[in-house]
Amino acid sequence: xxxxxxxxxxxxxxxxxxxxxxxxxxxxxxxxxxxxxxxxxxxxxxxxxxxxxxxxxxxxxxxxxxxxxxxxxxxxxxxxxxxxxxxxxxxxxxxxxxxxxxxxxxxxxxxxxxxxxxxxxxxxxxxxxxxxxxxxxxxxxxxxxxxxxxxxxxxxxxxxxxxxxxxxxxxxxxxxxxxxxxxxxxxxxxxxxxxxxxxxxxxxxxxxxxxxxxxxxxxxxxxxxxxxxxxxxxxxxxxxxxxxxxxxxxxxxxxxxxxxxxxxxxxxxxxxxxxxxxxxxxxxxxxxxxxxxxxxxxxxxxxxxxxxxxxxxxxxxxxxxxxxxxxxxxxxxx
Ligand code: NAD
Ligand code: UD1
Numbered sequence: 001x002x003x004x005x006x007x008x009x010x011x012x013x014x015x016x017x018x019x020x021x022x023x024x025x026x027x028x029x030x031x032x033x034x035x036x037x038x039x040x041x042x043x044x045x046x047x048x049x050x051x052x053x054x055x056x057x058x059x060x061x062x063x064x065x066x067x068x069x070x071x072x073x074x075x076x077x078x079x080x081x082x083x084x085x086x087x088x089x090x091x092x093x094x095x096x097x098x099x100x101x102x103x104x105x106x107x108x109x110x111x112x113x114x115x116x117x118x119x120x121x122x123x124x125x126x127x128x129x130x131x132x133x134x135x136x137x138x139x140x141x142x143x144x145x146x147x148x149x150x151x152x153x154x155x156x157x158x159x160x161x162x163x164x165x166x167x168x169x170x171x172x173x174x175x176x177x178x179x180x181x182x183x184x185x186x187x188x189x190x191x192x193x194x195x196x197x198x199x200x201x202x203x204x205x206x207x208x209x210x211x212x213x214x215x216x217x218x219x220x221x222x223x224x225x226x227x228x229x230x231x232x233x234x235x236x237x238x239x240x241x242x243x244x245x246x247x248x249x250x251x252x253x254x255x256x257x258x259x260x261x262x263x264x265x266x267x268x269x270x271x272x273x274x275x276x277x278x279x280x281x282x283x284x285x286x287x288x289x290x291x292x293x294x295x296x297x298x299x300x301x302x303x304x305x306x307x308x309x310x311x312x313x314x315x316x317x318x319x320x321x322x323x324x325x326x327x328x329x330x331x332x333x334x
Contacts, residue, residue, distance in 0.1 A: 002026040003246070004074045006059060006107065007081030009036035011190045012122065012179055014044055015239040016078060018188070021048035023243055028072045030055040030065075031081065035193070043187040059103030062110065069114040076118035076249065078242055079107060082151070085197060086126075086293070089148035100151035101158070108162060117169040120245045121159060123257065124152050125177045125231070125298060134265070135301035138175070138257045145293050156257065163255035170253045172245040177231035177261030177300050179238045181320035182327035189327030190235075199271060200232075204324055207279040208334035214283055216268050218290035223297060227268035231261040231299035234315035234323070244309035261300025262313040270317065278321035279329075 003020055007013045008029030014036075020027055021044070029041065029052055038056075045051055053072060057064030059081050068074070082100045083089065089096040104121075111117060128136045129143030144150040156173050163169040180200040182189030195211070196202040205211045219226040241260040248256075266274075272283050305311050328334065 001075045001250075002028065002073055004028045004030065004068065004072070004077045006030050006077065006079045009033060009038070009040045010080055012176070012235060012238060013078075013080040014040050014188045015183055015235045016080070016242045017044045017052070018047050018183060019236070019239045019243055021050045021052065027052035028055070028068060028074065029053070030057055030059075030068060032056065032058040035083070040188060047183060047185050047187055060099070060106050062106060065106060065110045066113070069110055069116065074114070074116050076120070076246060077107065077111060077116065078120045078246070079104065080122045082122065084148065086146050086148045087197060089151070090146050093147040096147045096151050100148075101154050104155050104158065108158070117166070118249050119159065119170075120172045120174060120242055120249065121155065123156055123173045123175045124149070125175050125259070125261070125300065127153050127156060127175060128298070130295055134297050135263060135299050136259065137301045138259060138304050160255045163253075167253055169255070170249040171255040172249050173255065173257040174241065174245055175257060175259045175300075176238060177233050177259070177298065179235045180232050181234040181236065181315070181323040183236060184323050184326070186326040186330045189324065189331065191331060199268060200324055203272060203275050203283055204328035205332070206283050207275060207281055207325065208328050208332040210332055212284065214272065214285045215288035216285050217288055217294060219287045221290075221296040223267055225267050225269050228294055229265040229267050229297040229299070231264060232266050232271070232317060232320055233260065233262050233313050234320045236323075237262075237313040237315050241305065241309065241311050241313075244305075244311035248309050256308060258305050258308060259300040259302060260305060261302060263300050263302040265297060265299040266317055271321070274317045274321040275325065277318065278325040
């Protein structure tokens with residue numbers, strides 16, 4: 001099968017490309033490198049031992065996208081390309097709506113034109129908003145608190161409407177929980193530019209000596225140790241979830257939202273301790289006020305992924321931190 005991967009040079013996309021190549025799929029990768037580097041493509045090739053087609057183009061570039069579909073016989077699309085920083089989305093809502101929603105609309109139009117109607121889309125647990133009880137189940141109402149989250153809610157809606165309007169479409173809306181870790185080779189991983197917003201890249205940079213200490217955002221939540229609880233999932237497990245979703249959409253039409261998480265909650269302090277075990281160094285921490293927009297607890301109900309895809313996450317927190325540290329250590333020369 002020939003798969004187009006949008007945003008394939010990014011964190012989750014690159015790991016998914018490795019697994020797709022390993023499974024024998026032909027790949028066409030497109031990215032504009034707005035949040036990634038071209039060197040990642042060489043790392044994917046070197047891990048997988050196989051080559052693939054690459055197009056440097058923007059999702060919103062009609063000509064560029066059309067050229068891909070004209071030149072390649074694409075069977076399905078895995079659509080990662082998008083902007084993902086919550087805080088930045090509040091500062092630049094138009095850029096987020098334009099890139100995420102505008103880009104997806106353009107992609108759907110070109111797919112329609114070329115008769116390719118199978119898509120796996122990167123959604124997020126952020127669509128569960130602030131008011132649902134855990135574990136989050138796919139049938140819960142969706143909502144958002146920031147432009148990034150609204151872009152995911154809107155795209156889910158657009159892809160659902162499209163599937164209703166034409167039953168030839170087959171779409172999987174994958175709601176990721178908190179992807180962390182890296183490929184065990186240490187060649188690809190998460191490398192945010194500037195000061196990281198998310199917990200794991202921040203902890204890794206403290207361990208590597210690039211940042212002084214971790215601010216723990218709130219220690220008075222109603223959780224076992226007072227710190228926020230999340231469903232961290234190894235990025236390789238997440239990548240494998242995309243292969244399972246791809247198999248599913250090849251045989252089933254319509255639209256399905258599916259959680260990709262482990263179903264287990266882990267606190268900020270649990271993560272700090274696991275990372276300390278992985279790197280063998282202390283992670284200095286200080287308590288800071290709660291971060292606006294954070295919920296106390298977030299974890300997935302994983303039944304639907306098991307039933308529909310026959311998929312479940314296999315790697316535990318220690319493995320996630322060990323692989324994350326292996327990447328950070330090589331990357332930052334620590
Ligand atoms: P990432 O930023 O590492 O990867 C996204 C890739 O898309 C980058 O390589 C970027 O250069 C590219 N891109 C962005 N806009 C583009 C455009 N208009 N045209 C072409 N390429 C473009 O992010 P990631 O962590 O790999 O996330 C992938 C997807 O998963 C995103 O849609 C994100 O919103 C979603 N997601 C991520 C997380 C997470 O914690 N990482 C959680 C939930 C959902
Ligand atoms: C954040 C985003 C969410 C996005 C998700 C995955 C916000 C408000 N939410 O969620 O929309 O889908 O990332 O990309 O940004 N923490 C600290 N100190 C830090 C960083 C984080 O204590 O320096 C805590 C947080 O309060 C939280 C946990 O660590 O309890 C995880 O934070 P983070 O990695 O940012 O993920 P989310 O909050 O789940």
